[in-house]
Amino acid sequence: MTAAPVESTAATRASGSSFYFAMRILPAAQREAMFEIYSFCRAVDDIADGDAPRAERSAALAQWRRDIDALYAGAPPPPLASLARAVKAFGMRKDDFLAVIDGMEMDAVEEIRAPSFDKLDLYCDRVASAVGRLSVRVFGMGEEDGIALAHHLGRALQLTNILRDIDEDAGLGRLYLPREALDAAGIASNDPATVAAHRDIDPACRMVAARARNHFIEADKIMARSPRRAVKAPRIMGKAYRKILDTMDAHGFAPPRQRVRISKSHLIGIALRYAFI
Structure with missing residues (x-):
């Protein structure tokens, strides 16, 4: 079995993302690399969130591991040719791709229910900060500050997602x-x-929000x-x-609760402000 093919244009998959406008303002090579990262993340996330039996989802994620191994061995499956070029151009690390798969496997193997803060932090590191570590190499950040930014911003975004x-x-x-947060609120259930x-x-929720705000x-x-x-x-x-x-x-x-959404016009306004001002 080979990994599900990435769509012919990774930008198409990214176009529905709330990060799309942030990616669009980048120079062409960086933009395409970010689209490839997003497309990979979307593909493995779709497996973890899919309706297939757990064994099939685990097998599909295991295949992605083999495909990433092959990519770094210089023999990427044809659907990953564009991702391979981005990896080479920006020096993205194999361990970060594998960490993302590890995070998706946490969702695929069993439903996460009321994890400890430590387990939640590990989950956030894998599904969000690892993506950040891939991304900061594309952005051209220095090693120390890049890893630190991935650590904090990744966790801030993921904790916000969890609350939303x-x-x-x-x-x-x-x-x-x-x-720990549920216990502090007097909620014993894990359902x-x-x-x-x-x-x-x-x-x-406010205890989690405080952590997100600090990040x-x-x-x-x-x-x-x-x-x-x-x-x-x-x-x-x-x-x-943050909005x-x-x-x-x-x-x-x-x-x-009503799910909070940011309007397209607001996203465009943020993008214009930070892209050009």
Whole structure:
């Protein structure tokens, strides 16, 4: 079995992403590399979130591991030829691709329900910060600040996603709110639907939101001291998701919730501001 083919243009897959405008403002080579990273992430995420039996999902992710191994051995499967060129051009590391697959496997093997803060942090590192470590090489950031930015911004974005998607995740049988936060709020259940509907969920969510906000603050410090050209895209990503977090914080997290979305016009405005000003 070979990996599912990446679409003929990775940009097509990326066009529906909230990160699309951040990627679009990059120079052509960087833009195409980011589209390839996104396309890879989307492909493995679709496997983890799919309806196939767990054994099939695990097998599909294992095939992706073999395909990444082949790519780094100089013999990429034909669908990964464009990704291979991007890897070579920007020095992306194999371990980061494999970490993303590890994160998707956490979702595929069993539904995550009320993990410890430590397990949640590991999950965030794999599914978000590892993507950041791939991305900062494309952005041209220095090693130390690039890894630090990936650490903080990746976690900030993923924790914001978790808070935004509580109801959607509950529908999939998943609960990413950490056990320590639920205990502090007096919620003993690990059942996703029960927790999502719980009247005392707000303080548990705010504990997670505080962590996300601290990561945003640290990410902003790194970007403030970095060359502007290297942080245009992550600034746009960060500002968009900080707006989502602030909006959720203002509305509160108690049910019923409406999923917060950023309008296309607002995203364009953020992109224009940080691309040209």
